[in-house]
Amino acid sequence: MAMTRVRPSRALFKTRGRPSGVQAANRDSAVIDWAAYIDGHRVCTATVADAVRLVRDGRLVPEGDSAGFVWVGLHEPSAGELSDLAEVFGLHPLAVEDAIHAHQRPKLERYDDVHFVVMKTVGYVSSGPGGAEVVETGEIMLFCGPDFVVTVRHGAHGALGPVRRDLEKDPARLAHGPAAVLHAVTDRVVDGYVGVADAVMEDIDEVEEAVFSPERTDESRRIYRLKREVIQLKRAVGPLAGPLRNLTGRRFVPAEIKEYLRDVEDHLTRVREQVESYDELLNPILQAHMTQVTVADNKDMRKISAWGAIFMVPTAIAGVYGMNFDHMPETRWQYGYPMILSVISLACFALYRGFRRNGWL
Numbered sequence: 511m512a513m514t515r516v517r518p519s520r521a522l523f524k525t526r527g528r529p530s531g532v533q534a535a536n537r538d539s540a541v542i543d544w545a546a547y548i549d550g551h552r553v554c555t556a557t558v559a560d561a562v563r564l565v566r567d568g569r570l571v572p573e574g575d576s577a578g579f580v581w582v583g584l585h586e587p588s589a590g591e592l593s594d595l596a597e598v599f600g601l602h603p604l605a606v607e608d609a610i611h612a613h614q615r616p617k618l619e620r621y622d623d624v625h626f627v628v629m630k631t632v633g634y635v636s637s638g639p640g641g642a643e644v645v646e647t648g649e650i651m652l653f654c655g656p657d658f659v660v661t662v663r664h665g666a667h668g669a670l671g672p673v674r675r676d677l678e679k680d681p682a683r684l685a686h687g688p689a690a691v692l693h694a695v696t697d698r699v700v701d702g703y704v705g706v707a708d709a710v711m712e713d714i715d716e717v718e719e720a721v722f723s724p725e726r727t728d729e730s731r732r733i734y735r736l737k738r739e740v741i742q743l744k745r746a747v748g749p750l751a752g753p754l755r756n757l758t759g760r761r762f763v764p765a766e767i768k769e770y771l772r773d774v775e776d777h778l779t780r781v782r783e784q785v786e787s788y789d790e791l792l793n794p795i796l797q798a799h800m801t802q803v804t805v806a807d808n809k810d811m812r813k814i815s816a817w818g819a820i821f822m823v824p825t826a827i828a829g830v831y832g833m834n835f836d837h838m839p840e841t842r843w844q845y846g847y848p849m850i851l852s853v854i855s856l857a858c859f860a861l862y863r864g865f866r867r868n869g870w871l
Contacts, residue, residue: 540587542663543674548578550681558582562598565657579687580658583670587662599658600624609651612664616746618753625762627652627692627753629699630746631668634709634739642735643713645706645742650699652692654762659688661695673698689767696754697774703747703781710739711784714791721799733796740788747782754778816865823857 546553546561555561561580582595589610596606602621608614608628619626631648648665661670673694677684684690713736720729754775758768827850831838843849 540584540591542583542585543671544580544582546578546580547684550683550685552678553578558595559598562658578657581661581674581688581691582658583661583663583674585663592662595660599653599655599660601653601660602626605651605653609653609662612649612651614649614651616750616753618756623656623762625652625654625760627654627696627757629696629750629753631663631665631699632702632706632743632746633667634706642732643709643739644735645710645739647742647746650695652695654688654692656688656762659691661691668699668702670695670698683766686764686767689763692757692763693767693770693774696757696771697777699750700774700778700781703743703785704777706743707747707781707784710736710743710788714788714795718791718795721795721802729799730796733792733799737789737792737796740785740792743785743788747778747785751775751778751782812870816861816870819865820858820861823861824854827854 541558544555544558544561546555546564548565553561553564555564558580561582565578565580584591584595587595587610592601592606592610595601596603600622601624605619605621605624605626608626614628616630617626617628629650629652631650633646633648634643635646636643646665646667648663648667650664650668650670651662653660653662663670673691677690677694713732717729717732717736720727754771757763758771758775763771831850
């Protein structure tokens with residue numbers, strides 16, 4: 511389907527913040543940034559509509575073909591805001607619905623000449639009163655058309671402002687159009703995976719060191735938490751492999767950008783294998799910890815049993831001489847009391863030495 515050359519009104523998508531960059535924190539629009547890019551150079555406009563008009567009017571080159579594209583960045587847009595953009599750029603309703611509600615698996619879909627890409631973003635942040643770090647996920651959706659890119663971000667992670675600034679420093683790469691933006695965003699997302707995976711690995715190393723340290727600690731809760739975070743990370747990293755592999759075979763991606771995408775795919779493969787190996791590390795660590803807990807409990811029970819056996823000796827003897835029979839010769843012997851104490855002491859010492867030798871005490 512050919513892109514419809516529309517001329518939106520000048521007031522369309524006019525945001526009430528700063529039109530040339532990131533808006534203030536108390537913004538009232540989901541549009542974070544927008545610009546027209548002509549031969550890799552940014553052209554700032556007052557509104558998104560002006561940027562669209564600049565690229566699509568056909569006055570950029572003598573032949574009348576546009577030599578640029580529009581990049582619009584949004585953060586958690588409402589249905590109305592994204593629907594307005596959908597009318598201008600010809601976005602498919604199903605893709606628009608996915609971008610509004612989020613909670614999608616990483617995927618790549620094509621609607622006529624518009625490609626829709628979904629990626630999970632991750633962050634490793636402190637949460638809860640104990641300061642435990644957890645994996646938080648968000649989403650980035652990209653609509654890539656012949657002369658536009660619309661990025662929709664959900665969540666607190668994966669800010670694209672640095673990506674835009676880095677690309678604008680390299681006009682030669684940005685001149686490749688929407689595919690260059692797609693690669694830059696994908697590369698930033700995968701770099702986020704690498705950073706979180708390394709942070710999780712550091713926590714796993716700390717847990718492993720604590721489990722095998724001489725000090726007795728309870729690391730079971732922390733191990734189970736790490737296993738849950740690994741599952742969260744696997745859900746973000748694993749499903750992206752297929753879409754990223756398919757991107758390298760799409761015709762709208764120039765050969766130069768395909769080389770960069772293959773490099774990103776290689777990084778993703780490494781981090782995916784790294785994350786998958788975490789389960790193999792955590793399972794034996796958990797088993798070793800539970801074994802140590804069992805061994806420690808057995809030691810405690812042996813100590814309790816040994817001391818119980820030792821204290822049974824004076825209890826038994828005292829019980830015999832506490833029966834108050836009239837004819838008990840030892841009770842009237844002048845050396846009876848010290849003899850009984852000596853017997854109790856010798857018996858307790860013998861038991862203590864035996865248990866000590868056998869490792870029970």
